[in-house]
Amino acid sequence: MPEGPNLLKVPKDCMSKRPPILQLKSLTKSFGTFNAVDGIDLDIAEGEFFTIVGPSGSGKTTLIRMLAGMEQASSGDIILSGTRINDLPANKRPTCMVFQSLALFPHRTVGENIEFPLKIKGIDPAQRKVRALALLDQLRLPPNYYGKSVLRCSGGERQRVALARALAFDPKILFFDEPLSAIDYKLRKTLEKELKDIHRETGKTFVYITHSLEEAMVMSDRIGVMRAGNLVQVGTPNEIYSSPKDKFVSEFMGDVNVIPVSMNGSRTITADTFDKTFTVATIPQAFSKGHLVIRPEFVRFVTEAKEAENVLEGKLYNEYALGSRIQYQVRVGENVFIVEKLRQHSSTLRRDQTVLIGWDAKDSILVTG
Amino acid sequence: MPEGPNLLKVPKDCMSKRPPILQLKSLTKSFGTFNAVDGIDLDIAEGEFFTIVGPSGSGKTTLIRMLAGMEQASSGDIILSGTRINDLPANKRPTCMVFQSLALFPHRTVGENIEFPLKIKGIDPAQRKVRALALLDQLRLPPNYYGKSVLRCSGGERQRVALARALAFDPKILFFDEPLSAIDYKLRKTLEKELKDIHRETGKTFVYITHSLEEAMVMSDRIGVMRAGNLVQVGTPNEIYSSPKDKFVSEFMGDVNVIPVSMNGSRTITADTFDKTFTVATIPQAFSKGHLVIRPEFVRFVTEAKEAENVLEGKLYNEYALGSRIQYQVRVGENVFIVEKLRQHSSTLRRDQTVLIGWDAKDSILVTG
Amino acid sequence: AREKELNILCWEGYNSAQVLDPFRQDKGATVKAESLTNDPTMVNRLRAGETKIWDLINVNNPWARKIMAPEGLIKPLDRATFEPYFDKMMPAFKAPYKWAMDEKGEQLIGMAQRFGPYCFVVNTDKVSRKTAEDQGWNLWNDPANDKKYGVLESDDWNVFNICCIAGFDPFKVHNDDEVAKFTETAKRVFKGAKVVGDIATMNQSLVSGEIDFHLTGGTYSASPARADGAANIRGITPNSGPMEGGKGGIVWIEITSPVNNPELSPLATEFLKYVQDPKVAHTVAFAEGTFNPVAQMGNKECFDLFTKEELDAIQWDSLEEEVARSVEYDIVPDYDKLLDIMTAAKKEASAG
Amino acid sequence: MTDRGRRALIWAWTLAVLVFLYLPALCILLASLTASRYFLFPIQKWGLDWWRKTFESLEIRQLFANSITIAFCVMVVAVVIAFFGALAFARYNWKGRTVFQKIVLLPIFFPQSVLGLALLLWFNAIGIQTSWMTAIFAHLVWIIPVVTLVISIQVYSFDPALEEAAFDLGASRWQVFREVTLPVLLPGIVSGAFFAFLLSWGNFPLSLFTTGADATIPKYLYAKMVAGYTPGVPVLGTVSTFGAALLLLGGYWLVTLRRRAQS
Amino acid sequence: MAAPHETGKGLSQGARNALPLMLFMIIGFAAPLLTVIAYSFMPPRSFGLTRAPTLDNYADIFASNSYISFGWSMLFAALTVALLALICYPIAYGMARLFGRWSPILTLLFTIPLFVSENVRLYGWILFLIKNGVLLGTLKSWFGIEPESILFTPGVVLLGMVYVYLPFMLFPMTLGVSMVPNETREAARDLGASRWQVFREVELPLSMPGIMIGLLLTFVLAVGAIAEAKVLGGQTIIPITHDIEIAFTYAQNWPLGAALAVLLMIVVGTLVMLVLKRFDLDAILGKR
Numbered sequence A, B: 001m002p003e004g005p006n007l008l009k010v011p012k013d014c015m016s017k018r019p020p021i022l023q024l025k026s027l028t029k030s031f032g033t034f035n036a037v038d039g040i041d042l043d044i045a046e047g048e049f050f051t052i053v054g055p056s057g058s059g060k061t062t063l064i065r066m067l068a069g070m071e072q073a074s075s076g077d078i079i080l081s082g083t084r085i086n087d088l089p090a091n092k093r094p095t096c097m098v099f100q101s102l103a104l105f106p107h108r109t110v111g112e113n114i115e116f117p118l119k120i121k122g123i124d125p126a127q128r129k130v131r132a133l134a135l136l137d138q139l140r141l142p143p144n145y146y147g148k149s150v151l152r153c154s155g156g157e158r159q160r161v162a163l164a165r166a167l168a169f170d171p172k173i174l175f176f177d178e179p180l181s182a183i184d185y186k187l188r189k190t191l192e193k194e195l196k197d198i199h200r201e202t203g204k205t206f207v208y209i210t211h212s213l214e215e216a217m218v219m220s221d222r223i224g225v226m227r228a229g230n231l232v233q234v235g236t237p238n239e240i241y242s243s244p245k246d247k248f249v250s251e252f253m254g255d256v257n258v259i260p261v262s263m264n265g266s267r268t269i270t271a272d273t274f275d276k277t278f279t280v281a282t283i284p285q286a287f288s289k290g291h292l293v294i295r296p297e298f299v300r301f302v303t304e305a306k307e308a309e310n311v312l313e314g315k316l317y318n319e320y321a322l323g324s325r326i327q328y329q330v331r332v333g334e335n336v337f338i339v340e341k342l343r344q345h346s347s348t349l350r351r352d353q354t355v356l357i358g359w360d361a362k363d364s365i366l367v368t369g
Numbered sequence C: 001a002r003e004k005e006l007n008i009l010c011w012e013g014y015n016s017a018q019v020l021d022p023f024r025q026d027k028g029a030t031v032k033a034e035s036l037t038n039d040p041t042m043v044n045r046l047r048a049g050e051t052k053i054w055d056l057i058n059v060n061n062p063w064a065r066k067i068m069a070p071e072g073l074i075k076p077l078d079r080a081t082f083e084p085y086f087d088k089m090m091p092a093f094k095a096p097y098k099w100a101m102d103e104k105g106e107q108l109i110g111m112a113q114r115f116g117p118y119c120f121v122v123n124t125d126k127v128s129r130k131t132a133e134d135q136g137w138n139l140w141n142d143p144a145n146d147k148k149y150g151v152l153e154s155d156d157w158n159v160f161n162i163c164c165i166a167g168f169d170p171f172k173v174h175n176d177d178e179v180a181k182f183t184e185t186a187k188r189v190f191k192g193a194k195v196v197g198d199i200a201t202m203n204q205s206l207v208s209g210e211i212d213f214h215l216t217g218g219t220y221s222a223s224p225a226r227a228d229g230a231a232n233i234r235g236i237t238p239n240s241g242p243m244e245g246g247k248g249g250i251v252w253i254e255i256t257s258p259v260n261n262p263e264l265s266p267l268a269t270e271f272l273k274y275v276q277d278p279k280v281a282h283t284v285a286f287a288e289g290t291f292n293p294v295a296q297m298g299n300k301e302c303f304d305l306f307t308k309e310e311l312d313a314i315q316w317d318s319l320e321e322e323v324a325r326s327v328e329y330d331i332v333p334d335y336d337k338l339l340d341i342m343t344a345a346k347k348e349a350s351a352g
Numbered sequence D: 001m002t003d004r005g006r007r008a009l010i011w012a013w014t015l016a017v018l019v020f021l022y023l024p025a026l027c028i029l030l031a032s033l034t035a036s037r038y039f040l041f042p043i044q045k046w047g048l049d050w051w052r053k054t055f056e057s058l059e060i061r062q063l064f065a066n067s068i069t070i071a072f073c074v075m076v077v078a079v080v081i082a083f084f085g086a087l088a089f090a091r092y093n094w095k096g097r098t099v100f101q102k103i104v105l106l107p108i109f110f111p112q113s114v115l116g117l118a119l120l121l122w123f124n125a126i127g128i129q130t131s132w133m134t135a136i137f138a139h140l141v142w143i144i145p146v147v148t149l150v151i152s153i154q155v156y157s158f159d160p161a162l163e164e165a166a167f168d169l170g171a172s173r174w175q176v177f178r179e180v181t182l183p184v185l186l187p188g189i190v191s192g193a194f195f196a197f198l199l200s201w202g203n204f205p206l207s208l209f210t211t212g213a214d215a216t217i218p219k220y221l222y223a224k225m226v227a228g229y230t231p232g233v234p235v236l237g238t239v240s241t242f243g244a245a246l247l248l249l250g251g252y253w254l255v256t257l258r259r260r261a262q263s
Numbered sequence E: 001m002a003a004p005h006e007t008g009k010g011l012s013q014g015a016r017n018a019l020p021l022m023l024f025m026i027i028g029f030a031a032p033l034l035t036v037i038a039y040s041f042m043p044p045r046s047f048g049l050t051r052a053p054t055l056d057n058y059a060d061i062f063a064s065n066s067y068i069s070f071g072w073s074m075l076f077a078a079l080t081v082a083l084l085a086l087i088c089y090p091i092a093y094g095m096a097r098l099f100g101r102w103s104p105i106l107t108l109l110f111t112i113p114l115f116v117s118e119n120v121r122l123y124g125w126i127l128f129l130i131k132n133g134v135l136l137g138t139l140k141s142w143f144g145i146e147p148e149s150i151l152f153t154p155g156v157v158l159l160g161m162v163y164v165y166l167p168f169m170l171f172p173m174t175l176g177v178s179m180v181p182n183e184t185r186e187a188a189r190d191l192g193a194s195r196w197q198v199f200r201e202v203e204l205p206l207s208m209p210g211i212m213i214g215l216l217l218t219f220v221l222a223v224g225a226i227a228e229a230k231v232l233g234g235q236t237i238i239p240i241t242h243d244i245e246i247a248f249t250y251a252q253n254w255p256l257g258a259a260l261a262v263l264l265m266i267v268v269g270t271l272v273m274l275v276l277k278r279f280d281l282d283a284i285l286g287k288r
């Protein structure tokens, strides 16, 4: 198992000690005979930043729509602070959702948008304005935006208005459905950080859907990976990255080297497509067939076979500079392996040169899926 | 100057030896009094993969629309293989553009789309079909897609159909206006590689616009950075990354540490916002004020001041795992520095711990802009 | 150029398939007929320049003689060719027939065919024929009848009838008192009306019992209902009234004239001859929409074509006496003024 | 109220309104099937006599011919003018566009009977005789704007890059138009044509004043209704209801079939 | 068409495409209206435009009781619009949001009656409502009761107008309602709004452009209505268009009719201009 860095997040035990604010018990949503969400069990702790990732159509949106009360669960329970809320309509739940489209009210000003939940609660205009201005301030929007039409705000500003509106509602849980995916790269980076800061400042529970691995990694306390209506794996970003439960999860989390392998009679792991035996740190119980997963940053160029526990010989095929790091593609027979290095490592490699690549047993993962 | 890795691309000299296929001479496009493209000079070599990057509104689209003949140049020359083509309409130019929307003809099948330019040329149906099937094959689309409606193709498939259609036209130069920006991350990665392969196979000249730094880095022979209608810098990805001409270019190419600095009377470089003097490898001629740029992968944690040529003391503020690498944010006074490491480096750092970060003179760049 | 086309502007009947189709087939011609339901509009169309379109115009008796001929909107017919037809008509139409001649009595300006008394119609189940004939126009002076009657939307006739109800002769110049009486009567009549509408509406309303009787109507309007078996629907000519000689009814005679069209179709005269044929005359009388007596019934050959039911539908039994109790349709000299008053009255009634 | 209940209520209301909409057509159908001239319900004597008479009549055939000729010409001219109008309406950004859009809408927002009268006076003033040709013109005044709107809706979703792409791939202006613009906008053009034809077919207020001696079916029906009513009127009414329904539902069915065939 | 060389000279692409339509509108719409206006200044009962202009017709109108007809027309148009708004909203909502694949077919069903001449359809109502008609005849023969018919009353005129103009309200309204992004509804609900609050605060204001177009269209058409009052109302009320018709027919007074038409045009035109000015047609029609 690769030795992950000691991340600076709130310690895990601290998180799990908190009472769960939201509990899902075999939660299911069927459309006709098709289960978009298929019996999910999950506890989300108070104050947690929980991110859901998964391929398109895996049921992420359907899941949080059920949680927010916009979709009726087909079976199972949604328990909020100990009370079953399945039958509570969206407007009665102390939760709030930020949509990908943001769903700002285009016919209203920034101020009116933010004040909307307060107006609904029947708070008087003067107080509403005070609160709205405070929120503008909290979200680093100038106070003169109060009277501005939301249609005249830029993408990032709108994002903040949507967040301010949700915060004005003062929900216990905030849901986000890919709120940043339509925004361009640079702004997205900024907003990711801001969102994280808001999470910290408010201490509210965030449940967040994203397509972007990086977003999930940067922001979350825990990540849940969905596939076909199920939560395949739940864990801290580090756990998900370093100990993926199966090939699907591992591949989902960025470029990865995957070798289909089988267990031989002699309790060794051999590649299915080429003739090679691998050493691994641990072999799961009753393992017979599966994949060996090695992250590209754990693969290195070696000069002699003994420099690493597993070594393959290949031809250097391609080299890509991806900003701060460089990826090398090495062709080993029919397979292409990826080796990743930080840019500062200078190299004297040439295309089509024969190279040896290697990794240590502890840096590879054996998965059944 | 940081010592870049020796990249496996076609050697630069080889590229410049080829005759330029496209030459732009003070090419300008004005809309009213506003110059969207403002006197650009550029040579593009035959067979080159040239990428244009730049912020929104910098004139990228306007530039290639002029090159493709969809927009009339206001002044300057466009010279294709030695002939001035300013006044040639788009349908007479041996160039072809792939639009962001792809602009596939929705009322036609995949085959009909690909055959369109052949039909226009008056090639007979049987031959057209042969060519279309060959292109389908080249772009790894199954032959039975020939009769499929383009509306029923997935994003990636459509992409390929658009490319096949452009290739069927057999242009000398292919223009691409952010062809992948609407496609999701995983598919984009695959298509980037395919596009690169096609470029290699066909040997055609590609001129490519993208917003994505990574895309530009992975695919291009050269990158041109645009800003406000001008080409700020042109060079190989490596040059642009390692020797940005100014702060704008450096920041455009990913996360970066930038310190505003000035030249002191004593020919030392000192920070403007805090009290610190830096050693740099080279100081540009007549430098007086500017920025010191250090890429995060060149910054490292040190235990003693003497371990690096430039050292700062700060507090560890945050740590993000971005897939294969980890970014640390270190607060030095009011500034936040980013340190990037590959994931395999394990660390024992704790939040708010005091740390020393350092880098070497050769790894920093001094820019005037 | 217009050998094979013919355009007729007419009252309902001449535009029906039964009348036109044989003619079309016979002549291989394109015949277009437009039917409008009032004389002024038709005459107006010619005035507005449509003389270039139409070949024949079919309106009530005074218009040809008193208006269209003097204004040059119609052309004379060849007397030698057409006068013999009058000889086969009923005795009253003996040539030279007044309404078919110009004012000077020199030129033949049209042919007569359909005619009929036109006063009002009652459902005899509700108001007996005797009561109706006796009471006459005073039916509308009885407040008890409010909302029991309808008014046919035939405003020129309504002007006549309201004059009759008010108790004076419509076909003369009226003094201020009469105008005042007219105004008052018009308001009252329209206020008391349950419905104002077209013939179909009147008949449907009579048949289904919505109304008991309606103003303006006679054989022309009631005959379709009678032919349909509703013998209780009957056109009434009052026994007496304010017209010349104490007459109580008004009778119309249609005159069909060739339009003063610079390119008059030769088929125009052909058609006029065609409808004189006994068989065709019978068809005209019993065209699909409204049924009417025709002058050609004076010819036995023609009369014999009428069945008992048909004669009953056109109230043949009392036709002679009804015509005898009636004056002939004429121009109202101050029609414009009275019409404006009536229109205003109608609006006022609608304001509640 | 629950979602389900609300849903059911809205469905029920919609269906009720539809029944309301088709009730008169049903009564007309009944009236066409009686043997007697005036309608009494329950019907005493049923009969198809009036249907026979209607179909045998040369008069009616002539009317059909008139109506179809007019509607067809209106359709062709309206689609051509409206097609370009729609491009100006929705495709190009040009200086006069917003004004143009409003001008196009004006005739739609105008009482048709007044428009018909105005046209009659206008023809009269410039000495043009009314006939089926003037009727075509009159119909166009009202129908072109409608068709422009219908086609515009399609044009709005048209990606101009398609034309540029075709042009870029070597097509001439005309080829771009024929190979790309026209076929891509075809659905809009077809629905525009449907609208043009049917609106002209059913139009009464404009025809009333502008057809001259060439009556159309609605005008004839009106004339027959006010005087000379026979159950031929309901027969024709029923025929035109069924005709419109057949045309529209048939067209829709064909479209869905084609769509299905494509998948 | 691809516009690579959009040069300054001549007309722009858009103007060129607009040209045929604009020309047509000038001779087919503007000119006739001008003719009407010109006629309205001719002496009463003249048949041509050659006489000296006069204001007599307008004087006559203001002296007469034409305001009654105007009043009826406005009142009934307003009532029709109000009723239609109430009737159509739930349907428009259903079409835009609930009916899914049924909504195209329902749209067609609502469209079909548009293509059948109005007179005939109104006649159908007579057959339904008249004594011994479909409704009362059925009541009589099945239940033996004989209520008075409601035919030829103002109420039936209203029914007729609602009936005839229903699609003209429904379609723009459906367009309007479908312009409301579903997510704004959900967002409002999620932020605590009750159904009614969602409707009032979000749904209604956002579908307003379509609704306003529907209101305007039906109002204008209803002001120009004539057949309903004539056929169903038995002329118990006389709308302005009927006045105009009388002037052109029985009264043989074209100039008077023209003057009435001009007044009607002014009312309608002002209203249309006022409302259209407020809306961005591109947003209403183009947003898909």
Ligand SMILES: Nc1ncnc2c1ncn2[C@@H]1O[C@H](COP(=O)(O)OP(=O)(O)OP(=O)(O)O)[C@@H](O)[C@H]1O
Binding pocket: A031, A036, A054, A055, A056, A057, A058, A059, A060, A061, A062, A063
């Ligand atoms: N109202 C619905 N009726 C029928 N099927 C639905 C409905 N809503 C969602 N689905 C189906 O449920 C599945 C899950 O959809 P969902 O939108 O939750 O996916 P997702 O994970 O959010 O995908 P994406 O990443 O594309 O947003 C999909 O297959 C979708 O087609």
Ligand SMILES: Nc1ncnc2c1ncn2[C@@H]1O[C@H](COP(=O)(O)OP(=O)(O)OP(=O)(O)O)[C@@H](O)[C@H]1O
Binding pocket: B031, B036, B054, B055, B056, B057, B058, B059, B060, B061, B062, B063
């Ligand atoms: N037809 C036009 N009329 C007026 N200004 C225009 C026109 N086309 C482009 N511009 C302006 O020219 C500038 C450059 O536009 P261009 O589309 O080339 O930018 P870009 O670099 O492609 O931006 P993006 O990354 O957003 O696509 C912008 O400020 C734009 O507003």
Ligand SMILES: [Mg+2]
Binding pocket: A060, A061, A062, A177
């Ligand atoms: Mg989703």
Ligand SMILES: [Mg+2]
Binding pocket: B060, B061, B062, B177
């Ligand atoms: Mg661009």
